[in-house]
Amino acid sequence: MTRLKIVHTTSYLYNGGVARSYNEARLTPLSRDGQMVLENSVKVAPSSAAVGSYSDYWGTRVTTFDLQHWHEKMNVTATTTVEVDRSRPAPKADAVDWETLRSGEVTDACAEWLAPTRLTEIGDEVRAAVSHAAEGLWPADAAPAVMAWMRGEMKYVKGVTGVTTNAEQAWRQRTGVCQDLAHLGVGALRSLGIPARYVSGYIHPNPEAPVEETVAGQSHAWLEWWDGQWNSWDPTNHKPAGNLHVTVAAGRDYRDVSPLRGILSGGGGAAPQVTVAITRVA
Missing domain, CATH: 2.60.40.2250 (Immunoglobulin-like)
Known part of the structure; x- marks a missing residue:
């Protein structure tokens, strides 16, 4: 805690x-x-x-x-x-298969987490790469595989993008900040039919900082996907949201939050x- x-x-x-x-x-x-x-x-x-x-x-x-x-x-x-x-994750729900994800019940309930937006738009190159990374995998395994693919392709670089940069533009540069990585990840997962949402909040940048020491923190962005239950992933730091992440809002993309x-x-x-x-x- x-x-x-x-x-x-x-x-x-x-x-x-x-x-x-x-x-x-x-x-x-x-x-x-x-x-x-x-x-x-x-x-x-x-x-x-x-x-x-x-x-x-x-x-x-x-x-x-x-x-x-x-x-x-x-x-x-x-x-x-x-x-x-x-530190105590929720009980693991049964993982769903692709047929369930594509059922009317799920696509209706998660319509807003499946539709592309201007900021999460991806091009054919990303769509093909993501499809290849997920080939033969269940959704619960495909999403982490897509995040691993992103880690090998994108670099965190400040100052090269802005709040209006979309996922495809960040991909062409292969660089961006947390917002861009979250948008690209959300767009990539949605292209497979995996519901995904953009999350905004804060992150404490120094896990070794002692109690009562004030540090310069950061506004931060990460994502969540649904494979029977919601799972978080911070593509900037290559790990799920932990005790140093604080969630403020979740939406379709940055414009909602x-x-x-x-x-x-x-x-x-x-x-x-x-x-x-x-x-x-x-």
């Missing part, structure tokens, strides 16, 4: 004044699959913001806020304490400054 405190701060200093803005933040971790949120708050400055919350279609906790007066900067700070224990987005009047543009501080408190 690991208990983590996460402070995620996003700051905007606009090039000009903003008359009004409407925003959504997906910064509250989920209580599910081996993790329990003990405390959470999302604070907005200026403090005059009108703040609300709701659960979206995917089950993500969304904080909404709007500012109806002139402002030149905005700050959003989400603070969470979460307990994570994935982006941490902060909104519309505003004025501003003249601004690049957000983001910091994530993580402390292992137990």
Whole structure:
């Protein structure tokens, strides 16, 4: 069991004044699959913001806020304490075969986890390679085989992609960050007919850090696939999500789970400054 405190701060200093803005933040971790949120708050400055919350279609906790007066900067700070224990996996469900995956019952229930999206789109080259990697295997073995194939083909490189880069573009470069690797993995699995979803959250980067030491953490992305039950995989670190992973949201791709987005009047543009501080408190 690991208990983590996460402070995620996003700051905007606009090039000009903003008359009004409407925003959504997906910064509250989920209580599910081996993790329990003990405390959470999302604070907005200026403090005059009108703040609300709701659960979206995917089950993500969304904080909404709007500012109806002139402002030149905005700050959003989400603070969470979460307990994570994935050391005791759930009882293994019976693995399904390809016929079951292709049945109407499964394709209807998992339609949103099977359809390609703009960000998970893959080309013929990836589709052929994935089909070859999975040849002769049951779905429960095919998915890890696809992840092993990806590990041999893709390199983690910062600064060469952006939030609009799709899986096919990342594949052509053979490089990307966690978001790109997750999109490529999701697209590859869906091409086989294996339901897959994109997961966003955090990862503590240093398992050797002592209790109470605060480190620079990271927003992170990985994926989950269904072969009779949901299984996680972090293609950046080549392993399932563990006690240093904290899940915030799951969706079809990044656009369903982006941490902060909104519309505003004025501003003249601004690049957000983001910091994530993580402390292992137990």
